[in-house]
Amino acid sequence: MTKTLVASAVAALALFAAGCGGSDESPSASPTDEWADGFCTAITTWTDSIQSTTEQFTDLSAFSQDGLEGAANDVKGATEALADDLKSLGAPDTESGQAVKDSIDELTTTLETEVATIEDTAQGVSGLTGIPAAVTSITASLAAMGTAFSSTFQALEDADVEGELQTALEDSPACANISS
């Protein structure tokens, strides 16, 4: 909740500053900058949404049938929103734009496939005895999503030979608070 309030306050301040800072004097964001902002926002929104849910999958005893379905729904909602956000970004206006878009399309396809599997698995559980197998299956799907993320980010870096995307990401206000 606190994080949401802080984020809202920061966003409000940014809007205020944009409105009062003399727009004719401020350089407007390039399409690549906007793409980088959108990309970082999509990823951080997803990680904020899903973090507490993924931790639940480490403890079988934590799950009831309803709990499993609820957790699966949380993953589904957050991941579908991420896939939609990433698709709406399109290709960045860079030399590697199409290659970046292709990598992200591959990621969203994997995310959608794994989310469908997670949903089917959670809905197919009958009784407590079915929960361990379902958690194993859902864990495998989440791990596949992790592998897809890792491959996609590596592909983005590999494709960005000119460093245009890297510069836009480094300069993006939305990426600035991501710590390593």
Add this chain to the structure above:
Amino acid sequence: MRLVAVLGYSDRRTNALHPVGAARLARAESEVRPNDAVLLSGWARQRTSPPEADLMARAWTSPARRMILDRTARSTVGNALSVARAARRVGAHEVVLVTSSWHGRRASALTRAALFRSQTKVTLATTDEPATTAARLRELACLTLLPVLAVVAARTR
């Protein structure tokens, strides 16, 4: 015996040892003792380039009791599983995991998970080059899924 495990790094821009990989190798050489075993882990990102493990092996200069090359690891989970297998094979009581500081949290958590139920201690030795924003985003996304990936690593032999 200790196992000093170096996690490779490469990109598609060079067929030579990447500066990040070279920094990790230098850090490992500052850690290694003559009685240690050394694991160099990393695949070939391109068909035309040598595996990261081979590039590191060519550049390695310090004496060590044994050197193991893992050319198969394509991801941090793959690295962790490879480290755990090598640690069991040499009977290591300690793994010194060498990677970049921005990668250390995920790599050490996964290695500890892969060594689940073993007595092997995992210590981290890191390099301090800054992460690119893309690397930080990757870590953020992968750390979100870390609990799940750790379960997978712990279950895999």
